Amino acid sequence: MNDIKLALLGSEGAGKSAVLVRFLTKRFIGEYASNTNSLYRKRLSIDGRQLNLEVFDPCSQGTEARCIVEEPVDWADGFVVVYNISDRTSFINAENILQQIREIRIENCKGEVEVPVCLVGNKQDLCHARQVCEEEGRSLAQENRCLFQEVSAAESYQEIANLFTQLIRQVMEHLKYRADRRCYSSSKSMAKLINNMFGKRRKSV
Numbered sequence: 001m002n003d004i005k006l007a008l009l010g011s012e013g014a015g016k017s018a019v020l021v022r023f024l025t026k027r028f029i030g031e032y033a034s035n036t037n038s039l040y041r042k043r044l045s046i047d048g049r050q051l052n053l054e055v056f057d058p059c060s061q062g063t064e065a066r067c068i069v070e071e072p073v074d075w076a077d078g079f080v081v082v083y084n085i086s087d088r089t090s091f092i093n094a095e096n097i098l099q100q101i102r103e104i105r106i107e108n109c110k111g112e113v114e115v116p117v118c119l120v121g122n123k124q125d126l127c128h129a130r131q132v133c134e135e136e137g138r139s140l141a142q143e144n145r146c147l148f149q150e151v152s153a154a155e156s157y158q159e160i161a162n163l164f165t166q167l168i169r170q171v172m173e174h175l176k177y178r179a180d181r182r183c184y185s186s187s188k189s190m191a192k193l194i195n196n197m198f199g200k201r202r203k204s205v
């Protein structure tokens with residue numbers, strides 16, 4: 001059974017909880033308590049594989065502060081960064097968060113910076129009040145090599161489900177790649193060790 005840990009990041013009120021709850025329950029619930037950190041758990045089956053999904057939805061008051069972002073960046077295997085298409089400030093904040101994810105991963109993961117991320121432009125139903133065009137979201141996602149989708153947690157489920165599924169697939173591949181690399185490098189060190197122990201002796205025979 002795979003364990004997949006995701007973190008939701010974004011401005012206060014961007015609709016992080018709404019997007020997540022839509023994915024987990026197919027329902028839209030208008031209001032959520034926003035003054036606590038929440039950890040959601042669900043068992044899923046994707047491509048025939050059973051997984052335990054954990055999603056951290058941090059209390060976003062003051063998400064701009066780097067210390068709030070740092071904790072989930074260390075913990076998570078993948079990220080969902082949400083902004084509100086009718087709020088440019090939330091888009092600028094999403095841009096900063098993507099940058100912070102990169103910086104913190106560089107600092108903490110010794111160069112292993114590629115981590116699956118999806119950028120979500122929420123509240124697509126408010127397009128009459130749009131402040132961020134879809135193209136801007138797409139190009140920010142391209143710059144950061146992440147998935148991108150505009151959605152409306154209030155009105156639709158399918159796009160959100162597709163996006164999470166794609167992200168979870170990327171996370172599973174990423175975890176496998178990391179495990180293979182660990183395996184390869186430990187078998188390389190084992191080969192080196194064996195060589196050191198026996199190689200020299202063989203030479204002197």
Ligand SMILES: Nc1nc2c(ncn2[C@@H]2O[C@H](COP(=O)(O)OP(=O)(O)OP(=O)(O)O)[C@@H](O)[C@H]2O)c(=O)[nH]1
Nearest residue numbers: 012013014015016017018030034060123152153154
């Ligand atoms: N019109 C519209 N409103 C939405 C949508 N998604 C969420 N909302 C509303 O936006 C407000 C904030 O939603 P939340 O899901 O609590 O946002 P959040 O990012 O988790 O907020 P914090 O927990 O405060 O950080 C609520 O009033 C939701 O009902 C959407 O797709 N369309």
